[in-house]
Amino acid sequence: MPTLPRRSVLYLPASNARALEKARELEADALIIDLEDAVAPEAKPRAREMATEAIRAGYPGKEVALRVNAADTPWGDADLEAAYRCGPDAIVLPKVETAQEVREVALGIPLWAMIETPRGVLAAHEIAAAPGVAALVMGTSDLVRDLRARPVPGRENLLYALSRVVTCARAHGLEALDGVHLDLEDAEGFERACVQGRDLGFGGKTLIHPRQIETANRVFGVSPEEVAWARRVLEAYRAARAEGKGVAVLDGRLIENLHAAEAERLLELDRVIRERGT
Numbered sequence: 001m002p003t004l005p006r007r008s009v010l011y012l013p014a015s016n017a018r019a020l021e022k023a024r025e026l027e028a029d030a031l032i033i034d035l036e037d038a039v040a041p042e043a044k045p046r047a048r049e050m051a052t053e054a055i056r057a058g059y060p061g062k063e064v065a066l067r068v069n070a071a072d073t074p075w076g077d078a079d080l081e082a083a084y085r086c087g088p089d090a091i092v093l094p095k096v097e098t099a100q101e102v103r104e105v106a107l108g109i110p111l112w113a114m115i116e117t118p119r120g121v122l123a124a125h126e127i128a129a130a131p132g133v134a135a136l137v138m139g140t141s142d143l144v145r146d147l148r149a150r151p152v153p154g155r156e157n158l159l160y161a162l163s164r165v166v167t168c169a170r171a172h173g174l175e176a177l178d179g180v181h182l183d184l185e186d187a188e189g190f191e192r193a194c195v196q197g198r199d200l201g202f203g204g205k206t207l208i209h210p211r212q213i214e215t216a217n218r219v220f221g222v223s224p225e226e227v228a229w230a231r232r233v234l235e236a237y238r239a240a241r242a243e244g245k246g247v248a249v250l251d252g253r254l255i256e257n258l259h260a261a262e263a264e265r266l267l268e269l270d271r272v273i274r275e276r277g278t
C-alpha cells in the first residue's frame with residue numbers, strides 16, 4: 001500500500017466559499033469538507049452543492065474527504081448521493097456506533113469512520129473490521145460531551161478512548177487520526193496535544209484552522225534527527241545481517257528486525273513528504 005502522509009487533516013465548512021478556495025493554497029495533507037456540524041441546517045442543501053462543485057474542481061496534491069450527515073438525519077441520504085456523484089477520496093461518517101451502519105453505506109469509496117460516542121469507542125474493533133473502512137477518526141469534542149467529561153489540557157480523561165481507537169485501527173491496518181484542538185490561541189497546548197497523539201500512535205491530527213497546519217506537519221512528520229537515526233539503524237542492522245547475526249547494537253541499544261522495519265517506514269514517509277515539497 002502506498003505511503004500517504006496524513007499529518008494534517010483540515011476541516012472546512014462546505015458552506016464557506018472562502019475556506020473552500022483558500023484550502024487550495026494551504027499545506028494540509030488532507031481536507032475534510034464538512035456537511036455536518038459546521039453547517040447550519042438551513043444552509044445544508046446549498047453547502048452540499050458547493051462541496052460537490054469544489055470536489056469536482058479538484059484539490060491537486062491533497063486527499064479530499066467529504067463528511068456527510070448521519071443516515072438518520074434529514075440530509076444523510078442526499079449527502080451520500082452527492083458523494084457518489086462527485087467522488088471524493090473518502091467519505092467521513094460521523095458518530096459511527098456499529099459496523100452495520102458502515103455496511104449500509106458501502107459505496108466503493110473509502111470510508112473514514114468517526115469514533116465520537118461511548119458506544120462508538122466500545123464498538124471500534126468491529127467498526128474497524130467492517131468492509132470499506134480505511135481510517136478511524138477521533139471526534140473528541142462530541143466524545144467529551146457524551147462522557148460528561150471536561151476538556152482538560154492533558155486529555156487524561158480521553159486516554160482510554162484514544163488508545164483504544166489507535167489499537168483497533170492498527171489491528172486492521174487502518175489510518176488513525178486524532179481529534180481537533182478547539183483553542184485556536186493555545187499554540188503550546190496544541191503542540192503538546194499533537195505530540196501526545198503522535199506518541200499514542202495516531203498518524204495525524206484533524207485541524208480546524210490553517211494556523212494549526214505547520215505544527216501538525218512538523219510533529220507528525222519525520223525530523224532530520226529521526227532520518228539520521230533511521231539511516232544508522234538500517235546500516236547497523238544490514239551489517240549485522242551480512243555477518244549472519246539477527247541483531248545489532250547501536251549506541252548501546254539493541255536493534256532488531258522490527259527497528260529496521262520502522263526505520264524503513266520513516267525513511268519512506270520522509271521521501272514522500274519531500275516529494276510533496278511540504
Ligand SMILES: CC(C)(COP(=O)(O)OP(=O)(O)OC[C@H]1O[C@@H](n2cnc3c(N)ncnc32)[C@H](O)[C@@H]1OP(=O)(O)O)[C@@H](O)C(=O)NCCC(=O)NCCSC(=O)C[C@H](O)C(=O)O
Nearest residue numbers: 011012013018019022023034037038139140141142208209
Ligand atoms: C474557526 C473559524 C470559524 C475561524 O474562521 P475565520 O474567522 O475566517 O478565521 P481567520 O480570519 O483567522 O481565517 C484566516 C484565513 O484562513 C481562512 N480559514 C479559516 N479557517 C479555515 C479552514 N478551516 N479552512 C480553510 N480556510 C480557513 C479564512 O477564510 C481566512 O482566509 P483569508 O480570507 O485568506 O484571510 C474557521 O477556522 C472554521 O470554520 N474552522 C473549521 C470549523 C469546522 O469545520 N468545524 C467542524 C469540524 S470540527 C468537529 O466537528 C469535531 C468533531 O466532530 C468532534 O466531535 O470532535
Ligand SMILES: [Mg+2]
Nearest residue numbers: 037116139142
Ligand atoms: Mg463531532
